[in-house]
Each structure stands twice: as structure tokens, then as C-alpha cells.
Amino acid sequence: xxxxxxxxxxxxxxxxxxxxxxxxxxxxxxxxxxxxxxxxxxxxxxxxxxxxxxxxxxxxxxxxxxxxxxxxxxxxxxxxxxxxxxxxxxxxxxxxxxxxxxxxxxxxxxxxxxxxxxxxxxxxxxxxxxxxxxxxxxxxxxxxxxxxxxxxxxxxxxxxxxxxxxxxxxxxxxxxxxxxxxxxxxxxxxxxxxxxxxxxxxxxxxxxxxxxxxxxxxxxxxxxxxxxxxxxxxxxxxxxxxxxxxxxxxxxxxxxxxxxxxxxxxxxxxxxxxxxxxxxxxxxxxxxxxxxxxxxxxxxxxxxxxxxxxxx
Amino acid sequence: xxxxxxxxxxxxxxxxxxxxxxxxxxxxxxxxxxxxxxxxxxxxxxxxxxxxxxxxxxxxxxxxxxxxxxxxxxxxxxxxxxxxxxxxxxxxxxxxxxxxxxxxxxxxxxxxxxxxxxxxxxxxxxxxxxxxxxxxxxxxxxxxxxxxxxxxxxxxxxxxxxxxxxxxxxxxxxxxxxxxxxxxxxxxxxxxxxxxxxxxxxxxxxxxxxxxxxxxxxxxxxxxxxxxxxxxxxxxxxxxxxxxxxxxxxxxxxxxxxxxxxxxxxxxxxxxxxxxxxxxxxxxxxxxxxxxxxxxxxxxxxxxxxxxxxxxxxxxxxxxxxxxxx
Numbered sequence: 001x002x003x004x005x006x007x008x009x010x011x012x013x014x015x016x017x018x019x020x021x022x023x024x025x026x027x028x029x030x031x032x033x034x035x036x037x038x039x040x041x042x043x044x045x046x047x048x049x050x051x052x053x054x055x056x057x058x059x060x061x062x063x064x065x066x067x068x069x070x071x072x073x074x075x076x077x078x079x080x081x082x083x084x085x086x087x088x089x090x091x092x093x094x095x096x097x098x099x100x101x102x103x104x105x106x107x108x109x110x111x112x113x114x115x116x117x118x119x120x121x122x123x124x125x126x127x128x129x130x131x132x133x134x135x136x137x138x139x140x141x142x143x144x145x146x147x148x149x150x151x152x153x154x155x156x157x158x159x160x161x162x163x164x165x166x167x168x169x170x171x172x173x174x175x176x177x178x179x180x181x182x183x184x185x186x187x188x189x190x191x192x193x194x195x196x197x198x199x200x201x202x203x204x205x206x207x208x209x210x211x212x213x214x215x216x217x218x219x220x221x222x223x224x225x226x227x228x229x230x231x232x233x234x235x236x237x238x239x240x241x242x243x244x245x246x247x248x249x250x251x252x253x254x255x256x257x258x259x260x261x262x263x264x265x266x267x268x269x270x271x272x273x274x275x276x277x278x279x280x281x282x283x284x285x286x287x288x289x290x291x292x293x294x295x296x297x298x299x300x301x302x303x304x305x306x307x308x309x310x311x312x
Numbered sequence: 313x314x315x316x317x318x319x320x321x322x323x324x325x326x327x328x329x330x331x332x333x334x335x336x337x338x339x340x341x342x343x344x345x346x347x348x349x350x351x352x353x354x355x356x357x358x359x360x361x362x363x364x365x366x367x368x369x370x371x372x373x374x375x376x377x378x379x380x381x382x383x384x385x386x387x388x389x390x391x392x393x394x395x396x397x398x399x400x401x402x403x404x405x406x407x408x409x410x411x412x413x414x415x416x417x418x419x420x421x422x423x424x425x426x427x428x429x430x431x432x433x434x435x436x437x438x439x440x441x442x443x444x445x446x447x448x449x450x451x452x453x454x455x456x457x458x459x460x461x462x463x464x465x466x467x468x469x470x471x472x473x474x475x476x477x478x479x480x481x482x483x484x485x486x487x488x489x490x491x492x493x494x495x496x497x498x499x500x501x502x503x504x505x506x507x508x509x510x511x512x513x514x515x516x517x518x519x520x521x522x523x524x525x526x527x528x529x530x531x532x533x534x535x536x537x538x539x540x541x542x543x544x545x546x547x548x549x550x551x552x553x554x555x556x557x558x559x560x561x562x563x564x565x566x567x568x569x570x571x572x573x574x575x576x577x578x579x580x581x582x583x584x585x586x587x588x589x590x591x592x593x594x595x596x597x598x599x600x601x602x603x604x605x606x607x608x609x610x611x612x613x614x615x616x617x618x619x620x621x622x623x624x625x626x627x628x629x630x631x632x633x634x635x636x637x638x
Contacts, residue, residue: 151327154565154617156572159609166594166602167338243454250456251579251591266457274475278464285457292452300448 033305043297050291054109061103062088066260077272080279093279095268101279104265105287111261112291115172116242119179123241124234126180127187128223134188135195136218146192149185157182161244165253175254179241190233194226228306235299239292246288262288313625317618324614328607332383335606336376339599379603388607389600393593398604402586406608407488408478409585412577413570415492415501416508421563424513428520433547435525443517450514455573459507459580466503473503476582504581508574512566519562523555530554557627564620568613 035041053060062084063070075085075098082090084100092101130149134142152160164178198204199222207217248254249263250270257264262284269280363369370378382389388399431443467475479500481489491497527533528551536546575587582588586605593601 154568155610155613156569158575159572162575162590162594163335163606167335239452246454247456247576251576253591253594266460270460273460273464274468276468278468281457281460282464285454285460288454288457289452292454293449296448296452 030305034301037301037304040297040301043294043301046290046294047298050109050287050294051113053106054113057103057106057110061100061106063100063103065099065103065107077277077280079277080283092283093277095265095280096272101265101283104260105262105284108260108262108265108284109287109291111255111259112242112245112263112288115176115179115245115255115261116238119176119183119241119245120234120238122176123180123183123237124187124230127184128191128230130184131188131191132195132218132222132226135192135199136214136222142192145188149188152185153189157240157244158247161248162251162253165248170253170256172255172259175245175248178248179244182244183237183241186233186237187230190229191226194229195222198222198225232299232303232306235295235302239295239299242288242295243292262291313622317622320618320621324618327614328610331610332380332603332607333376335603336379337372339597339602383607388604391593391598391601393596393598393601398600399608401589401601402605402608405584405586405589407490408583409571409574409578409587411490411492412501412504412508412574412583412585413567415505416570417512417563417567419505419509420512420516423509424516425520425559428517429524429547429552431517432521432524433528435521444521447514447517450510450517453510455507455511456576456580458510459504459577462503462507463580474500475503478584504577504583507580508570508577511573512570515562515566516559519559520555523558524551527551527554557624560627561620561624564616564623568616571609571612 034044058064063086075082075090075094077096078090078094078098080091080093080101082093084090090100090102092105094100095104130145134145160182161178164181165174168174168177204217204221207221212220245254245261246263246266249261250267252267254263255261260268265284266281266288269277269282269284272280360369368375379389386399387397390396391398391401394401427443431440434440463475466473477500478491478497480494480496481491482493482497483489491501524547532554533546533550536550541550571586574583574585575590577583578585578587579591586608589601590605592598593605
């Protein structure tokens with residue numbers, strides 16, 4: 001097993017001429033290339049901080065925004081910087097229920113990220129399976145899958161998501177189902193493209209010549225070599241999924257009120273915006289923006305680093 | 313060419329048919345519109361009379377068949393809520409959506425192509441870098457939140473622009489109501505159109521920049537320079553003409569997605585278009601309007617895609633229109 005893995009690594013090195021000269025591993029090279037761009041490093045740091053806040057929201061938040069015992073409606077709609085009755089400060093103000101916005105945002109990040117990542121992982125798995133099947137089997141299967149992909153990709157994501165929500169009804173599981181349905185096609189198309197290129201390479205021919213079982217060829221050889229473009233698409237799509245969920249929730253067609261994601265927080269502040277109480281919508285929007293921008297910055301750099309054509 | 317168009321049209325009919333079945337069955341499975349439409353105080357007899365009047369007592373397949381028969385007569389059903397024809401409701405609101413989308417596209421083109429060209433010609437300058445950073449922001453900003461912030465700044469804080477509605481409309485050619493002919497209408501149009509334009513602006517900037525970047529390295533540009541042509545002529549004629557093909561294609565395709573994304577912008581700015589109608593209809597389970605909207609929008613998309621494909625082959629003689637495999 002070990003020997004095989006080493007053999008595969010050598011195959012990989014044959015593909016990328018840059019790895020010839022230096023005796024470093026591809027992984028270390030990718031990390032070094034990634035860190036060479038300060039903007040991307042900033043994006044990664046910001047993303048790390050956001051993920052940290054989301055994961056440990058219950059420990060880091062000044063209050064539990066969904067524990068009714070801790071809320072006081074008399075504290076409702078206080079501007080940022082107001083003192084709280086427990087001796088602290090509402091740094092980002094409070095919403096109409098007297099909820100600390102900072103805490104609400106931490107909890108909202110948690111929900112938004114969880115929904116976005118879950119949807120992306122599911123879509124990735126489905127898209128990979130479909131795309132690999134299309135490329136490896138070919139013929140009618142390929143024609144059918146790719147026709148569905150083409151038709152689906154010719155419609156904007158928001159429209160497909162809305163159709164699905166109208167058809168499926170609302171709820172967390174259904175929103176995730178809608179996001180997955182919107183996104184699998186991107187992965188299927190990307191992985192098929194990559195797999196068609198890889199399929200013609202010599203190592204694939206070699207694998208077939210030694211009569212490896214098809215499952216071994218697909219999962220052991222074809223799949224790992226198709227992963228770099230998939231990683232880039234998946235990163236971009238996490239941001240897209242988070243933005244789409246926020247949009248659906250804002251329109252009142254996304255997550256239920258029991259799952260207050262950033263989109264719902266923004267929607268909640270919409271009615272107070274016209275009376276000048278900007279903070280209820282503004283700060284959750286900033287949190288959403290930071291999340292999406294940081295993911296996009298990381299994805300942008302990953303695209304350059306993982307693209308063999310751009311290797312120096 | 314003709315074969316291609318015919319085949320695509322036939323294919324589109326199949327897609328439309330499948331879509332109508334899917335949406336019809338799906339919408340049917342969600343909730344009961346009667347619960348929303350009839351007051352809870354109504355007695356059993358009233359309920360049954362209303363159900364029969366809307367045709368909801370028949371089995372699903374019978375409802376679908378009678379729907380198909382009506383569609384064949386150009387009737388997409390009557391709205392449960394407005395009790396007028398669903399297709400009429402949609403067509404009535406279509407001009408507002410198209411005006412919004414067209415204005416947004418105009419903004420994106422007028423700003424996007426020059427900015428992208430600038431960034432492509434001087435990729436390492438301060439302006440070029442700023443433009444590209446701005447375009448990343450344009451991709452990342454969630455449309456609905458930008459809309460809210462526009463309202464906050466220009467309506468609430470500065471009080472320059474109205475935050476909702478279409479304002480005054482005048483009839484264009486005596487039939488189509490439009491906003492852009494009056495100052496008041498333009499004021500109402502400014503924020504929603506800008507909001508809707510942002511994503512496409514970013515897209516056009518990136519596309520133009522990438523095209524210009526690539527074109528500058530081509531032999532024909534070097535040759536044009538060697539001939540001693542002025543910089544303005546090399547860029548304005550030789551570069552621009554060659555990068556325009558993908559740009560025109562994307563503009564065509566994006567027009568459809570603008571109509572789709574208008575759903576969000578229309579909801580934020582209470583713009584009385586088709587998208588807002590859809591959101592309202594989903595909220596009250598107005599099935600005929602939901603189904604009719606989707607059929608209309610799918611048709612619009614199919615037509616746009618077909619036109620773009622045909623235009624593409626007209627613009628670029630290297631492209632042959634054949635049915636691609638898979």
C-alpha cells in the first residue's frame with residue numbers, strides 16, 4: 001500500500017515540471033505559494049477568526065441571545081455602546097427584543113456557516129459522483145447527465161432555489177436541499193472536465209493495463225487527480241451558498257425563525273431601518289460581508305496556487 | 313442553422329413540459345391554499361363550495377390535464393387571490409421588471425467595459441488594482457444588503473431618493489408604462505437599478521480585463537503597433553473588437569439572470585414587478601400565479617439563450633452551430 005502511494009506521488013511529480021528541481025513535497029510548495037500573497041493571508045486569518053467565533057459562540061458571546069430569561073424588552077433597540085443592565089456594554093446595540101446584537105451575530109454566523117458548509121459538502125459528493133460517472137462511463141449516461149447540467153446552469157441560482165422552496169416548502173432541511181440542488185451541477189461540470197483530461201493521461205492507461213478493478217481506477221487514481229479544481233470550486237461555492245441562504249432567509253423563504261441566521265437578523269432589522277435604527281441590519285450585514293469576502297480571497301489565491309498552468 | 317433552431321425549439325418544449333409537470337405537482341403537494349384564502353369562521357358548506365369553484369376537489373392528474381388544456385388556449389389559470397387571469401397579472405408587471413433590468417444592464421455596460429479595459433491595460437497601476445479589488449467586493453456583496461444600505465444612506469440619512477415604488481409612470485407608445493421619462497420616475501429608478509447592476513458590473517470588469525490582458529500579447533496587436541498605429545486606434549479598434557465577442561455573449565446571457573435577480577431587488581425596494589409578485593404569491597400559496605410565473609420566466613430564458621447562440625455564430629464565423637455531444 002505504501003509503495004503504491006509513493007508510486008502515485010511520483011506520477012504526480014511527472015505531471016508538474018516545477019516539482020522536479022526542488023525536492024519539496026507538493027503540499028509544502030502549495031502552502032508556500034499561498035502564503036506569498038499577503039491579501040490571501042489576510043483573508044485566511046479573517047476566515048479563521050470567523051470560524052473560531054462561530055464554533056465557540058456560546059463561550060464567547062456576552063449573553064445567550066435566545067435564552068428569554070436573559071432578555072429584557074425594555075432594553076430593545078438601544079444604539080451601539082449603550083450600557084447593559086448586567087454591567088457590560090451593548091457594543092453593537094440591541095434588537096427589538098432587547099437582544100445583544102454582538103451575541104446574535106456570533107450565533108447567526110454559526111447557523112449560516114453550518115448551513116453553507118453542509119450544503120456544499122453534500123453538493124460536492126453528489127456532483128463528484130455524477131461528473132465522474134459521466135466522464136468514466138460516457139455514452140448515453142454522459143449525454144443525459146450533462147444535458148441536465150447544461151439546462152440547470154442556464155438559469156440563475158436564485159430562481160432555481162426559489163422554485164424549489166415554492167415546491168418543497170420551508171424549513172432548514174429543505175433550504176439545504178434547495179442549495180444542494182442548485183450547486184451540484186457546478187461540481188459535476190468541473191469534475192467531468194478534469195476527468196476527461198486525466199482519463200487520456202498515461203497513468204490512467206497504465207492502471208487499466210494492469211487490470212485494476214474500475215472502482216480502484218476511479219477512486220484511487222482518477223478522483224485524487226481531479227481534486228485541485230474541485231477544491232477551488234467548493235471554496236467559492238461555500239460563499240455562494242451562504243449568500244444564497246441569507247438572501248432566501250431575507251425574503252422570508254429561507255430558514256425558520258427558530259434558526260436565526262445572518263439573513264434573518266438582517267431581515268429583522270429591515271423595518272427599523274427607515275426610522276434610522278441602522279445597527280440591527282447593518283452589523284449582521286458586515287459580518288456576512290466579511291465571511292463572503294474572506295472566503296473569496298482565499299479561493300482566489302487557491303485558484304492560482306492549484307492551477308498547474310500558472311506554476312512558475 | 314435552421315435545423316439547429318428547430319431542434320433547440322423542440323427540446324425547449326420538452327423542458328417546458330417537464331418543468332410545468334414538476335412545478336405543478338410540487339406546488340400541489342405544499343399546503344392547502346384554502347386554509348389561507350377562506351376565513352376560519354366559514355362553515356363547511358362554504359368551504360366545499362369554494363374548493364369546488366377553484367377546481368381543487370378533482371384528483372391531481374385531472375387538475376393537471378385541465379391546466380394543460382387551458383394552456384393550449386393561452387390561459388394559464390386564474391389567480392386565487394386576485395381572481396384575474398394569472399398571465400394577465402404577470403404581463404401587467406413585466407414592463408416594470410424589464411425596465412429595471414435594462415437600466416441595470418446599461419449601467420453595468422457603460423461603467424464596466426471602460427473600467428475593465430483600464431484595469432487590463434494597466435494591470436499594475438494603482439487604478440487597475442483598485443478597480444480589481446472593487447470588483448471582488450462587487451461579487452461578494454449580498455445584493456439585498458447593499459439595497460438596504462443604499463436606502464439607509466440615500467433615503468434615510470440624506471433624504472435624496474425615495475425608498476420604494478416606481479413613482480410617476482408615463483405610457484410609452486401608449487401602452488407600456490415606464491418610469492425613465494420623468495424626473496420623479498428616474499429618482500425612483502436610480503437606487504434599484506444601481507443595486508441590480510453591481511454584480512454584472514463586477515462581472516463585466518473582470519471579463520473585459522481578462523480579454524484585454526490576453527489580447528495585448530497577441531501578434532495582431534504587435535503588428536498593429538509595428539505599423540505605427542496610435543495607441544487609441546490599436547485599443548479602440550483592434551483590441552476592443554476582438555474582446556467584444558465573449559462580452560456580448562455574457563451580456564446576453566446575463567440579461568436573463570438580471571430578470572431572475574430582480575426578484576431580490578424588487579422585494580427590497582417594493583418595485584412593482586414580476587419578481588415581487590412571485591414572492592407575494594409564494595407567501596399566500598397562489599398556485600396559478602406561481603406556475604404561470606415559472607412558465608413565463610423559463611420561456612424568456614429559453615428565447616434569450618437561443619438568440620445568444622445564434623448571435624454568437626453570427627459574430628464569430630469560427631463557431632458552427634451543431635448540437636454538441638453531451
